[in-house]
Amino acid sequence: MTDNDKNTELGASFTRKEELEKTTRFLFDCDFEADDFDPDGAEIHSAAARKMRETHPWREVYDSWLRYLTSHCPTASSVVNWENLFWYYSGMKFPVPNPYPFLGYLLYRTATPEGHMVSEEAMTILDSIAMDMLERIGAVAIDTIDYYGANTDSKVLASAAVWREKLGPADLSTNGLES
Amino acid sequence: MGSGSSSYTGTQGSSQPYAESYHVMPDMIEHDKHDPDIYDPQTGYFKNPTAFELTAASAIDGGFSMIGHDDKPHRINGRITYVLDLAGRLIAAKRVNPNAAGKRAPHPTLIGGRNPCVQCAGMIEFQKGKILSVDTVSGHYKPAKESLTKVMAYLDRLYATNPELFHSDSSWRRNDRQRQEH
16 A cells, blocks of 8 residues: 555545544534424434434444543533433444443433432433443343332442542533533 | 232243233232332332323323423433333333432332232333333333233324324334335
8 A cells, every 4th residue: 555545545534533523513512402403304413313323333423422422511411411312313222232331421420429310300311321221231131120220230330430530520510501 | 810820920031921911020019018118018009200191192292291300391212111001091100219319110100009900011212202112121010022012002093193202213103104105
C-alpha cells in the first residue's frame, strides 16, 4: 500500500467516524419528553437510529452513544433523558457481553451511593434496560426477575461504586434538561 | 388448575402446564408472606396504586402515559408488568413498590388480595407510549406460553380500535403493512 493509499484510507476512516458522531448528536441532542419529538408519522430520529444500527457494526454505534452519554449529560435528568432515548432507539438490544460497567455507570449517575434513585422514572427506565441486557446474558431469570431492581443488584451497585471512586460524586439534580 | 392443584409443584425456571387461570406460585407466595412491604397477613398483596386498565379510553393522544414524580403525564417507555385478570381486563402497572423504595411490586399486586388469580401475566414493552411487544415473563405465575394467545386476542381487538397505540415495529403494524403490500 502506498502512502497515498494509507492517507486515503485514514481519511475515509476519519470521515466515517465523524459521520457516526454527527448522527449520534442528532439522535441524542433531543428532549425525549418534548411534544414535538418524533411525532406520529414523522419519527425521523427513530428512523435515523435504525439506519445507523443497520449500516454500522453494533460496537461502533454503542461506543458512539456511550461517548455522548459520558461527555454531554452533566446531570441526572440529562442521563434519564439519554436512557429514554437509548431505549427508544433499541440500544438495549445490543449484544453487550458484560453490561455491568454500563449499568453501573447509569446507576452511579442517577442514584445516591446508597442506591436511592432520583425518581420513579429513573428507576423504571434503568430497570428496563438492565432486565433486557441481563436476561440476554442469563444473569437474570424468571425466578428472580419479579423482584429485580438495578439499584439493589449487588454487581450493578459494585460497578457504580467503582465509577464513583474514579469520577467523584455525581450531579443528581433533576431540574429539567441541561446541555 | 395451574398452581391451584396441590399435586403440582412445578420446576424452577419453567412455566406451568396450560390452565385457564393461575394462582400465585406456592414458593413465591411463601416468600412474600415474610415481607410486610409486599404481603399483609390479613389482606394479602397490596394493590399497586399505579395499576391501570390498558384500553383505548385510557390512552392520551395516541399513546399510553403514566403520572410521574412531577405530577405530569410521561409517555411509558420501557418494560412494565401486566396481568390478564379473570374478567379479561389487561391491567398494567409500574414495578415501583410504594412501601419500600428499594423493592419492586410483583405481578399479584396488580390485583391485590390473598392469592389473586389471573389468566396470564408477564411484561409489556413500550416505546414512547406505544405497545411494542408482550411476553409471559412472570416468576409469580409462570403462565404457559399458550396463555399468551388470550393476551394477543385482547391486543388484536385494541389494535382494531386504534392502531396508533402500537409501535411501527410491533408485530401488529408489521403484519398490517405486509397485508397491504400484498
